[in-house]
Amino acid sequence: xxxxxxxxxxxxxxxxxxxxxxxxxxxxxxxxxxxxxxxxxxxxxxxxxxxxxxxxxxxxxxxxxxxxxxxxxxxxxxxxxxxxxxxxxxxxxxxxxxxxxxxxxxxxxxxxxxxxxxxxxxxxxxxxxxxxxxxxxxxxxxxxxxxxxxxxxxxxxxxxxxxxxxxxxxxxxxxxxxxxxxxxxxxxxxxxxxxxxxxxxxxxxxxxxxxxxxxxxxxxxxxxxxxxxxxxxxxxxxxxxxxxxxxxxxxxxxxxxxxxxxxxxxxxxxxxxxxxxxxxxxxxxxxxxxxxxxxxxx
Amino acid sequence: xxxxxxxxxxxxxxxxxxxxxxxxxxxxxxxxxxxxxxxxxxxxxxxxxxxxxxxxxxxxxxxxxxxxxxxxxxxxxxxxxxxxxxxxxxxxxxxxxxxxxxxxxxxxxxxxxxxxxxxxxxxxxxxxxxxxxxxxxxxxxxxxxxxxxxxxxxxxxxxxxxxxxxxxxxxxxxxxxxxxxxxxxxxxxxxxxxxxxxxxxxxxxxxxxxxxxxxxxxxxxxxxxxxxxxxxxxxxxxxxxxxxxxxxxxxxxxxxxxxxxxxxxxxxxxxxxxxxxxxxxxxxxxxxxxxxxxxxxxxxxxxxxxxxxxxxxxxxxxxxxxxxxxxxxxxxxxxxxxxxxxxxxxxxxxxxxxxxxxxxxxxxxxxxxxxxxxxxxxxxxxxxxxxxxxxxxxx
Numbered sequence: 001x002x003x004x005x006x007x008x009x010x011x012x013x014x015x016x017x018x019x020x021x022x023x024x025x026x027x028x029x030x031x032x033x034x035x036x037x038x039x040x041x042x043x044x045x046x047x048x049x050x051x052x053x054x055x056x057x058x059x060x061x062x063x064x065x066x067x068x069x070x071x072x073x074x075x076x077x078x079x080x081x082x083x084x085x086x087x088x089x090x091x092x093x094x095x096x097x098x099x100x101x102x103x104x105x106x107x108x109x110x111x112x113x114x115x116x117x118x119x120x121x122x123x124x125x126x127x128x129x130x131x132x133x134x135x136x137x138x139x140x141x142x143x144x145x146x147x148x149x150x151x152x153x154x155x156x157x158x159x160x161x162x163x164x165x166x167x168x169x170x171x172x173x174x175x176x177x178x179x180x181x182x183x184x185x186x187x188x189x190x191x192x193x194x195x196x197x198x199x200x201x202x203x204x205x206x207x208x209x210x211x212x213x214x215x216x217x218x219x220x221x222x223x224x225x226x227x228x229x230x231x232x233x234x235x236x237x238x239x240x241x242x243x244x245x246x247x248x249x250x251x252x253x254x255x256x257x258x259x260x261x262x263x264x265x266x267x268x269x270x271x272x273x274x275x276x277x278x279x280x281x282x283x284x285x286x287x288x289x290x291x292x293x294x295x296x297x298x
Numbered sequence: 299x300x301x302x303x304x305x306x307x308x309x310x311x312x313x314x315x316x317x318x319x320x321x322x323x324x325x326x327x328x329x330x331x332x333x334x335x336x337x338x339x340x341x342x343x344x345x346x347x348x349x350x351x352x353x354x355x356x357x358x359x360x361x362x363x364x365x366x367x368x369x370x371x372x373x374x375x376x377x378x379x380x381x382x383x384x385x386x387x388x389x390x391x392x393x394x395x396x397x398x399x400x401x402x403x404x405x406x407x408x409x410x411x412x413x414x415x416x417x418x419x420x421x422x423x424x425x426x427x428x429x430x431x432x433x434x435x436x437x438x439x440x441x442x443x444x445x446x447x448x449x450x451x452x453x454x455x456x457x458x459x460x461x462x463x464x465x466x467x468x469x470x471x472x473x474x475x476x477x478x479x480x481x482x483x484x485x486x487x488x489x490x491x492x493x494x495x496x497x498x499x500x501x502x503x504x505x506x507x508x509x510x511x512x513x514x515x516x517x518x519x520x521x522x523x524x525x526x527x528x529x530x531x532x533x534x535x536x537x538x539x540x541x542x543x544x545x546x547x548x549x550x551x552x553x554x555x556x557x558x559x560x561x562x563x564x565x566x567x568x569x570x571x572x573x574x575x576x577x578x579x580x581x582x583x584x585x586x587x588x589x590x591x592x593x594x595x596x597x598x599x600x601x602x603x604x605x606x607x608x609x610x611x612x613x614x615x616x617x618x619x620x621x622x623x624x625x626x627x628x629x630x631x632x633x634x635x636x637x638x639x640x641x642x643x644x645x646x647x648x649x650x651x652x653x654x655x656x657x658x659x660x661x662x663x664x665x666x667x668x669x670x671x672x673x674x675x676x677x678x679x680x681x682x683x684x685x686x687x688x689x690x691x692x693x
Contacts, residue, residue, distance in 0.1 A: 199357050200390035202377040204449065205407035211378075214403075218394045 051271035061265040068268065075272045079256050083280070086253040089167065090236035093174035097182040097231050098224065100175070105186035105223070106216075110195065123183050135173055135244050142169050142245065165247040173241035181230035189223025190216070225292050233281055253277055306333040307368030309354070309457050309489060314363035316349050316513075323349040325513035327363070331457075331506075336483050336490045338504035340497055342536070342673075346513040347493045351459050354491065355384045367456050378407075383450035384459040388466070389442045391434035397421070397445055398430040404453040420452040423482065440471045447479065451486060460492040464499060476502050497537050501525065509533050511671070525583075529572045531662050534581050535671035541587070541631045542668040543580045543605075547573065555661060560627040564603045564659065571661030579664035585634040586658035589621055592649040604653040605631065609644050619643060623652055 051071055053063035076083070108119045126134060142148060142163040152158050163169050193216055201211035239254030246252075253273060260270035309331040316324040324346040331337045339347040352358040354365055356377035364373045372380050383404065391400050398417055405413045421427045424444040434442055443463060450458055463479070464472045480503050483490045494500050500507045501521040508518040509532070517524055517533045528534035534542060545559030554565040557578045564580045573579070582603070589609075590597060598604055610630065611622035614637075621633040621644060633652055635643075644650055669677060 194388075194390065196386060196388060196390040197392060199377070200384070200386055200392070201403070203355055203357070203382075203384045203386075204404035204453070205378045206403075207378055210407060215392060215394075 047271045047274060050267050051275055053268045053271075055268075063267055071268045071272045072276065075269045076276065079253065079273060082251055082253045082256050083277075085167075085250070086236050086277075087280075087284075089171050089174060089242075089252060090232050090238075092171050093178065093235050094182075094228050094232040096171070096175040097179050098228060101179060101182040101186050101227065102220075102224075105183050105190050108183075108187055109190035109193070120184075120187070123180050123187075127180060131177065132240065132244075135177065135240055138169070138173050138176065138245055139164060142172065164245065165250075167246065167250045169245035170242050170250050170252070173245045174235045174238060177238075177241065178231040178235050181234070182227040185226035185230060186220065186223040189220045189226070193219045221292060225289065229285060229288075233285070236281060237277060306456060306487065306489060307370075308333050309491070310364075310366045311350070311354070312364045312366070314350065314353060314365065315361045316346070316353060316358060317361045322513050324353070324360075327513070327515065329508065329515065329518070331489060331491060333489055334487050335505045336480065336492065336503055338492045338494060338500035338507045339510055340494055340500040340507050340537070341510035342495055345510045347495075347510045348461060350510075351384075351461055351491065351493045354457065355382055355459050356380045357384075381456040382459060383453050383455040384461060385443075385446045385450050385463045387462045389434075389446040391442055391445055391449070393434055396431050396433055397426060397437070400434065400445055401449045401452055403449060408453075416452060420448045423451075423485070424448045439467050440475060443467060443475060444478070447482065451482070451488065455488065457489045457491055460490060462494055463492070464494075464496075472496075472499070479503060501537075507537075509537060511536075526658075527570060527660055528581070528662070530670075531579060531664070531666060531668060532671035534660070534662060535669070539584055539632060540581045541584060542662070543629065544664050544668055545578050545580055546576060547578050554656060557661060560625070562605065565601075565656045566659045566661040567656060570659065573661045573663050575663060575665055577664035579662040579668055581660045581662055582654050582658055584620075584632045585618070585636075587631075587633045587652050587654045589623065589633050589635055589644055590651050590653065591644060592651055595651045598651060598653045599655075602653040602655055603659055604651055606649070606651050607631065609646050609648045609650055612644065612646055623650060 049065060050063075052065070052067050052069065053071075054066040054068040056062040056064050104123075108116055108123075112119050140146065144162050144164060149158070149163050152163070153161060160166055163172075197215050197219070198211050201215045202208070206214060236252075237254050239252060239258050242250055242252040242255050243258075257270050257273045257277070260266045260273065311327055311329040311331075314324055314327040314329075315322060327346075327350060339350060341347045349358060353360050356372075356375060356379070360373065364371055366372060367381065372382075392403065395403070398414075398421070401420055402413050402417045405416060410416070418427065418430075421430055424447060426441060426444055426448065429437060429441065429445075434445065437445065443466075446463070447460075460479075464475050467475060476499055479490075483503075492500070492504060504521060506518065507521050507524055509516045509524065511532050517529050524533060525538055528537065528540065531542065534540040543559045543564070545557040545564070548556040548558040548563060550556060550568075551565060553568050555568050555571045555573075557564045557566060557573075557580050559580060566580060571578075580603075592606070595604075605623075605625055607623035607625045609621055610624045611620075613620040616637070618634045618636050621635065623631045623633055625631060631652060
């Protein structure tokens with residue numbers, strides 16, 4: 001690459017300039033890399049090593065380093081239902097969030113006019129209260145004597161007669177809690193869609209529905225992909241919602257990891273589960289991005 | 299395309315109006331655009347020309363009036379139901395589709411068969427065949443512009459609307475595309491309605507030009523007719539340049555109307571005078587005037603109008619020389635002289651006489667002054683220059 005050297009620096013040899021530029025680059029990278037090393041790479045390696053530890057006989061809760069790969073098999077055999085449930089719950093919550101967020105983001109991007117800023121603030125506003133607090137609030141909202149449950153019950157729409165402590169409550173909580181992570185990327189993508197393109201589609205015989213299907217939706221795809229990932233990934237690993245809103249039958253993998261770490265002190269199993277969860281999410285995400293074909297979009 | 303299967307028909311706008319709040323963007327516009335013509339709506343920004351175009355396209359609902367093609371009223375139809383296509387100012391090409399799919403978009407929506415043959419043919423017409431699989435972002439401005447034309451034209455609309463289609467191109471490319479667009483229009487025979495603020499573009503390309511101002515049409519006709527005989531001060535100033543002298547009617551002389559201004563009398567053929575009241579403006583185009591040194595005044599033909607003055611500026615532009623001549627009443631006239639004479643040209647400070655044939659003179663209603671239609675920025679610049687001269691210390 002030919003460097004364009006400013007005239008004031010013309011006296012300096014180009015190689016010195018290039019070297020200096022390279023050094024600046026590394027300096028700028030340093031804080032991020034250091035952060036990643038301390039808070040991701042090292043913990044990850046520790047976690048991986050922990051997942052291979054074996055128990056010290058006669059000393060419950062004490063482990064020694066080893067290469068016990070059977071930890072993984074044991075964990076999966078015991079906890080695969082919770083794994084599956086996590087992905088199902090997270091998947092449903094993501095779909096619900098998309099269905100709720102898309103029209104909202106569309107409205108904010110195209111129709112809100114001067115209310116746009118206010119509406120965006122309102123989307124983020126709940127995050128000012130703690131995640132835990134908001135989830136507790138859902139306990140009240142979905143309580144057995146609450147308005148929602150009694151209304152739905154009077155219509156005989158609830159098979160169990162209640163919402164709280166069921167999978168429905170967990171999914172509702174997940175959807176609610178991660179909704180802003182869906183709305184914001186969708187808004188960012190839709191806001192970039194030139195309304196003149198929608199006009200052009202109309203001019204070229206596309207009905208409003210067709211114009212949406214052929215122009216707006218494909219152009220908002222980057223936002224859809226980003227939003228679903230930002231919702232699905234944390235939702236799949238979440239344990240607060242299942243803990244507070246679900247019963248023991250609705251436990252997700254996050255709860256299993258948490259109890260294994262904190263209560264059972266079975267660190268190898270908990271670590272193995274964490275790593276499997278991470279790997280599973282990575283595989284899902286990669287397949288998804290491939291299928292969505294977003295690298296083709298600007 | 300005029301393929302014979304469907305006769306091309308005239309576009310009629312009747313009493314068309316569009317109000318944005320209290321502001322009338324288009325004000326009771328009635329207009330017939332003949333089938334197969336290249337029609338230009340010319341005006342400054344905000345004159346209502348784009349609003350008119352958008353109403354024809356169905357992208358804007360008229361406040362009143364009707365739009366029809368032939369006998370068919372299309373006022374109530376939505377954009378996607380109209381046999382009209384648009385070339386947008388910013389092209390509005392679909393960034394996620396390649397050139398082929400952009401051009402095929404309209405055909406696919408109408409479930410037309412044989413899409414690829416038609417698209418290939420259209421891409422050949424605009425000379426973009428090899429670009430079919432590129433994305434719009436990979437094309438130059440001129441190429442994108444041709445894609446926009448192809449994408450609209452392939453649908454064989456009754457009317458093709460062009461909204462400042464060349465505005466984003468640089469000057470040289472713009473001239474090239476003007477010729478190109480004209481060629482395509484002649485080839486396909488579709489009615490083109492072209493909105494522009496560039497008077498040269500309108501005159502080069504269009505068969506008929508309508509000059510718009512404040513939501514109304516000031517004058518409509520063949521470009522040469524409008525240029526040679528502007529009917530309003532706005533047109534005289536907006537379309538090319540004009541020397542306009544404010545005066546008052548002073549009787550008749552044969553077929554001529556006489557106008558007196560600042561002690562001079564000018565003759566205007568009665569057929570070329572559109573003045574009605576007590577304020578008359580005498581006008582002439584700068585290239586119609588001849589400049590002579592005062593000592594040669596005897597060479598001015600008797601029947602010509604003439605003005606005395608002093609040369610204040612000479613700009614040699616190659617093809618012609620542009621003179622500024624200050625009249626005794628402190629008005630600067632602009633004179634273009636073709637560089638066909640070998641030898642002396644006038645110089646700054648020369649006392650001269652400027653003359654022109656009465657046949658090139660026109661008379662306008664002068665109640666609104668001489669500066670209507672002059673670019674406000676030009677007026678501001680002139681005022682600033684005046685102020686500078688006034689403030690300059692005597693040397």
